[in-house]
Amino acid sequence: MSKEMMSRRNALKLGALGVTGAMLSATSAMAAAPTEKEVKFDEEYDVIVIGTGFAGLAAAAKAAERGLKVLILEKMGRVGGNSVINGGAFAVPNNKDQAAFGIQDSSELFIKDALKAGLGINHVEMLEVIGKRAQETLDFTIKCGATYQLGKKPTWFGGHSVNRTIVTSNMSGSAIIQPMAAFVEKLPGCKLMTRTKFDDFVMSADGTSVVGVTARTNYRFDNKLLSDDVENKSGEKKVYKAKKGVILASGGFSMDKVYRQLQDPRIVPDQDATNHDGATAGALLKAFQIGAMPVHIDWIQQGPWASPDEKGFGVAPLLTQQGLFVKGVCVDVRNGKRFMNEMADRKTRADAQYVILHQDPKAFPVAIGTYNTFDEQIYAAVEKGLASGVMKKFDTLDALAANYKIPADALKATIKKYNEDAKNGVEDEFKKQSLKDVVGKEAIEMKGPFYAIRTVPKPHHTMGGLKINTKAQVISGNTNKPIPGLYAAGEVTGGTHGASRLGSCAIADCLVFGMVAGESI
């Protein structure tokens, strides 16, 4: 990537990110996908699945259960992509536990909720499939060994009209991924290879259908590169035939330093995401090159509740969302003033943070509260945050202000005003919703000690991707019909969530359409 192309209004450190001569030797990478006439297949399968997250494992499990010979490729050293570090919350519209607890739900209500969050541009036919098949998919994963907290009242997530979310036994996606990976590996004819990187599709002789993939074994992903997909030359080339087709379940691109910044130039290369390092766009871009149609590519959901002082999702989101953002304040370190409603929607808050970071890339806004701002349930997380250093504790506001170089008097005035508004039940300047109800009579105890976290928006989920139909077939822009032999599911697809995905709908989307792909192929 040319220096000029990457030159954004935020400072870039291209040197530090490993742009080396290696990225120049990409001649072969520019050629079109090879046809079967141009390659020699090393191995032959019925189905090849790219990716081992929720979508990939559900697809592989369903296909292998049907007696198909399945090869599953994972470029990273471990299985599970983002799914295994996910929070394990699975929206299941109209589920059995809702019925047991007398909660009225329907596919229509789920679609209405999703359309509202998605700003009306969701592909409704996809939501209908999720609405109809989520319970069946939950049951299928249980059969594969996944464990959930069942028999309880389902959990409520923001934006859902009713409690409809089932949570895994350990509140992590690992309670789905690990048993399902073990399940598929035990099925006859099913093979899972880690450190094996999908490189390109192999097309039929006439160029119309997907009949296999080229890949590299012994691949070593390198997170120090600006673009691992373009620059990393490790591994040994292999060619695999897929007699029935390929299922692309390669995930989103929240960690693709180049492609995410093309969609949102505010996301600088050294900015962390909540995702694992391997969440890049390479496989998606290859699908575009054989005719898959890009949809909703620029909607990147970013979490305004994250911290630059820890890697990935971390503990900050819990401490801000169930603590500092609720009863406390978030201030611009340059003037000690609040600059947003700390409880607004994710996009509004991230946009407000970016205004500051645009002016000064190091001026991470600081969330501030006292011990009374934290819900009792997260006291353990408070200790964890302090131990890791992502949250700091100060005896006085002066000490806090000094640490973050915030003008102390201005900060004190901000908190005094905020507390007075809370006490008087007055809606504040940023219209923090129901300030008096949310914040309570005493917002921040002025005597301290005080707790503080530096905040930054972190890319969390990429809504956009390629267009699939309700059978998980990838649609070609050349024909407006499915590309024979190509299926996709999960975050690599776009359209389902529209502009913004509701919480706990990622697992639903990935597992349902993973299963659909495994059935359809």
Next chain:
Amino acid sequence: MSKEMMSRRNALKLGALGVTGAMLSATSAMAAAPTEKEVKFDEEYDVIVIGTGFAGLAAAAKAAERGLKVLILEKMGRVGGNSVINGGAFAVPNNKDQAAFGIQDSSELFIKDALKAGLGINHVEMLEVIGKRAQETLDFTIKCGATYQLGKKPTWFGGHSVNRTIVTSNMSGSAIIQPMAAFVEKLPGCKLMTRTKFDDFVMSADGTSVVGVTARTNYRFDNKLLSDDVENKSGEKKVYKAKKGVILASGGFSMDKVYRQLQDPRIVPDQDATNHDGATAGALLKAFQIGAMPVHIDWIQQGPWASPDEKGFGVAPLLTQQGLFVKGVCVDVRNGKRFMNEMADRKTRADAQYVILHQDPKAFPVAIGTYNTFDEQIYAAVEKGLASGVMKKFDTLDALAANYKIPADALKATIKKYNEDAKNGVEDEFKKQSLKDVVGKEAIEMKGPFYAIRTVPKPHHTMGGLKINTKAQVISGNTNKPIPGLYAAGEVTGGTHGASRLGSCAIADCLVFGMVAGESI
């Protein structure tokens, strides 16, 4: 396209839109772009330009002026695409007329304005080029014969901090397009072919560079097809060599019934746009297939001021924006109530209209006013609207209500309340900005006659497209570097305007980067 894929919450008439057996015979269309080994060139040029709008003609003029042999391809029967039906307003930051009239402007101020409208996701390096080179580009087009209203105070357009827009002599893009088309056709070695459809790129033997195009002469665009790009088989195949490269200036896709609806399912196939019929995505999608990177694809600017009762841009936008929307009201025909601030931004209003059209695709909201609602300058347009039938005149509100099947009592109550708010200077429920200032003491005369227009959002400009750098080189996702031999300019590119383009910046973008492409190639 499968029926299921196109099944949206709005009614579709696939049969009426010409989905026939013809679209099934697309085998060859699915193959990858051919290499030079697979084709025989019919003719040879230095440069091939795709499209004859602002970007294409500026590119061709600049390249031909440099002594290059240029072939310009236009699929339609006439030259100029959307540009020739455009309003002729050209934002020129820091221009000579601003200086003459003492208007302080700068590239920085222009960028600030564009970033605000674009929600901060604009590619700033592109705006910098426009800011720096717009005046020079204006001068270049004048040299080519374009005529403007110069020596006057530049015009103000919404969202611009200062008056910076130069308007053509006839307030139409035709005052640029027609002389420039004549200019390039007179240059030695320059050839312009209409009814010649770009089909695909021809790649170098190693697949890395663009070395030509395949095309069809005697092409007859068919606006009755759901997808002309996929289904239309007319014309005779030709292969043209481009020794220095191809400049893609094929425009946006506001009239692509399939691809625009993938981005925004609310835009049904039979919905008109302000664009000419040929504004489809085919050439853009072909560029994605040789590695161009999709950017900001789903941001489609839609005009809430248009009418379903006339084709294209029409006269309604003038009558609503300088009349009915300002002092009058827009009501939901089902209940006679207002449902939006008639002066809100384009997206907010289009979203509000879509809520109604989602519930009932034929319930086009009706804008209503009396003669006093129109600015005096547009009295001629009032007569034109009445003559064409896009606007109707009624002696009484009862007659108006009966015509549109609006509950008459509810409509009268709505207008009574609106007038009272205006008279009392009270901000209304939709917070119509400064109601008393905008609307005046007497909003709608209750004695009539009354004027009414049915409204619908019409797609106007597609922000998204492929990524180019500041030299108009198309960037490949396989290398993060330019694709040798491929340049692009204008609405087919994405990033420059971010989420929303400011008025009068389309001409600036297209002409500046068209010129840059003609220089760079």
